Amino acid sequence: MAEDSSTASEQPAPASPPSHSHGNDGIVKLAVGAIGIVFGDIGTSPLYAFRETFAGHHPLALDADHIYGVISLMFWSMMMVVTLKYVSIIMRADNKGEGGSLALLALINRNSEGRRWTTGIVLLGVFATALFYGDSMITPAVSVLSAVEGLAVYNPSLAPLILPAAVTILVGLFAIQSGGTSRVAALFGPIMLTYFVTIGALGVISIMATPHIITALNPYWAVMFFATDPLPAFLALGSVVLAVTGAEALYADMGHFGRNPIRVSWLVFVLPALMLNYMGQGALLTREGYAALESPFYNLAPVYLQLPLIGIATLAAIIASQAVISGAFSVTQQAIQLGFMPRLRIAHTSASTAGQIYIPLINWGLMTMVIILVLSFRTSSNLTAAYGIAVTGAMFIDNVLLTVVLFRLWKWHWSGAVALLSVFYIVDGAYLAANLTKIPDGGWFPLLIGLIVFTLLTTWSRGRKLMIERMRESAMPIPVFVASAANSAVRVPGTAVFMTSSADGVPHALLHNLKHNKVLHERVILLTVKIADVPVVQDETRCQLEDLGRGFFRLVLHYGFMQEPDVPAALKRVEGCGQSFKMMDTSFFLARQTLLPSARPGMAVWREKLFAWMLRNAESAMEFFRLPTNRVVELGSQVEI
Structure with a gap:
């Protein structure tokens, strides 16, 4: 394994945030694009969220009070969790325009050097990232399966086709990732627009038959639900939260579209469409009761429209799954750059869009786990038991990170910060507690995945730091080496x-x-690549050169955690160390470490073995840094950790 020459920079080079200043036309276009990418997960929730509150693992009695109470809970959950917490507050905590748990963690870490609580915050942020991988396995499974289950609603004789159809769609979805999605991505916005218009229109038709359902938006119904049936209401939160799954995607995808377009598309289009559909489903159940409970989403449509609705819902589920898969690629790239994950092979699928990447190991690993989930749980209702814990866990951790932001970064007055945070902690704490009751029914799965990924991330981060420390201890000071070696060694032409x-x-x-x-x-x-705690480092501040004398130079290349290092391209811009670099006259030397067991305190033996395994299987530094294949020399060394 070649030496990992990338490390998080303690003093990141300055970077300019990407501009998200657009005219009205630009905002409209970006808002449509956001609808196609950002809102797929939360947009497909009507397929199963409302049904699960009455037919799930903790079913409610199907009467008007409970229907109105659930609609009220869903609406105010969207207002507090999505609109207030994410859209209005957390999206302001951008890291040079980028969002997501790792970007927020890097922002906090950069502004909290030396704080005693920094380590705990870092571990929480890493665990939120680990939970995301569990969510990224469940989302495609439950979205596609719940969409295809409409076949049984349309014609019960088609029920045996549901599993084969879902598996076929999912395999096809993962199979096309290597070719990129840029060609079909342009269709995502129009398809999701059509989907939201359709579900909103179906909701309006049902509401017109039962207009009184609109009063369910009154918080009175949610309060009365808890006042009259506190335990059923608490357990119902485990299903109600399905209506806000995908809320974090608004924050994580902020760097692609900007804050304002996401806010516009949510408030003007997505939120109204979702609530119209949920109220339509509630109105349908008040009229038809259990006869419509098998799928109140599909039963909103007349029989002759159900087949087209299945088609558009399946496309929406595929788009939602695509967004999660792309998100997994992006999070993995950030984790690699920030030093939480070993180098993996990253392929670019678009020459024009830097964010279009493909990571084979993540793609096929996700596909395997998604197929196993579908074949093991078999129905979307069973899968929803596993759904929610990862989401609510990540949301709760976001509250902790937000606490640090409000007090340490934004310097809010304690009264306003405590009042706001109290609401978020109570709401998200209740959702998390309700979802913990689903652990025996499948909730253990995302927790298990999260624990495994968390162990891998922290083991790599700790092992890498130990390895660098050990190598630094045995390193010879540069001035001593230059003085002794420059005169005694034979100098040969070229650059090393x-x-x-x-x-x-x-x-x-x-x-x-x-x-x-x-x-x-x-x-x-002597070249070191440093990854800063900012998404992008501009070209003019990329290189930091120091002349050590006698033909020796220390060069540090700075990159942001959303950028991919390209050493040859950076060397072409370097000036001040003699002639320009020519690849045919340049040799790159890499050290390949072999880890040895040590009695020195570092990590548990099993973690040392795990780190050694990850080190052996990491991607070659040659490919990761885009070094020319015929100009690389690897030399072995042994390191004790």
Whole structure:
């Protein structure tokens, strides 16, 4: 395994935030794009959320009071969790325009150096990221399965086709990832617009038959629900929260569309369409009762429209799944850059869009787990038992991160911050507690996935830090090496670039090359790639060069955590160290570490073995840093951790 020469920068180079200033036409276009990408998860919730409150693992009695109470809970959950918490508050906490748990964590970490509580906050942020992977497995399974289940509503004889159809769609979805989705992404917005218009219109038709259902938006019904049936109301929260799953996607995808377009599309279009549909489903159940409970979503449509509705809902579910898969790729890339995950092979699927990436290991791993989920749980109702814990866990952790932002970064007055945070903690705490009751019925799955991923992320981060510390301890000071080696070694033509994870001391690869080959190149570059806690570092601040004398130079390349290092491209811009770089005259030297067991305190033995396994299977530094394949030399070294 070649030495990992990327490390989080303690002093990130300045970066300019991406501009999200657009005219009215630009906002409209971005808002339509956001509808197609950002709102797929929360947009497909009507397929199953309302049904599960009355037919799920903790079913409610199907009467008017409960129907009105559930609609009221859903509406005010959307207002408090989505509109107030994410759209109005958390989306202001952007990291140079980027959002998401890791981006927020990097923002906090950059402004909290030396704080005693920083380690705990980092671990919480990493655990929220780990929970996301559990959510990214369940979302495609439950979305596609619940959409295809409409076949049984349309014609019960088609029920045996549901599982094969769902598996076929999912396999096809993951299979096309390697080719990229840029060609079909342009259709996502119009398809989701059509979907939201359709479900909103179906809701309006049903509401017109039972107009009184509109009064369910009054918070009185939610309060009375808890006052008259406190335990059933609490357990119902485990299903009601399904209506707000996907709320974090608004924040995570902020960097793609900007804050205002997401707000506009949510408030003007998505929220009204969702609530019209939920009220329509409630109105339908008040009229027809249990006869419509099998699928109040599909039963809103007359029989002759159910088949087209199944088609548009399936397309929406595919788009929702695509957004989650793309999100998993993006989060993985951020985790790699921030030092929480070993290097993985990342392929670009679009020449024009930097965010269009494909990570084979993540893609096929997700596909395997999604297929296992579908075949194991078999129905969307069973899957919803596993759904929610990962989402509510991540939402609760976001509250903790928001607490730090309000008090430490934004310097809010304690009275206003405590009042706002109290609402969020109570609401999200209640949702999390209600979902914990679903652990025996499937909720254990996302927790298990989250624990496994959390262990992998923290083991890699800790092991990498230990390895760098051990290598730094044994490193020779540069001035001593330059003075002794420059005169004694034979100098040969050309440039040697030695990749090193530390900007201090002599790289192991340089020592080994001198020991075995007994030569030094005319120009020696000690190169370190540093990943800053900002999404983007501009080209003009990319390079930091220091002349060490006698043909030796220390070069540090700075990148943001949303950028991919390209060493040859960066070297072409370097000035001040002699002639320009020519790849045919440049050799890149990498150190390949072999870990040895040590009695020194570091990590538990099993974690050391896990780290060693991850190190062996990480992507080659040659490919990760885009080094020319015929100009790389690897030299082995042994490290104790």
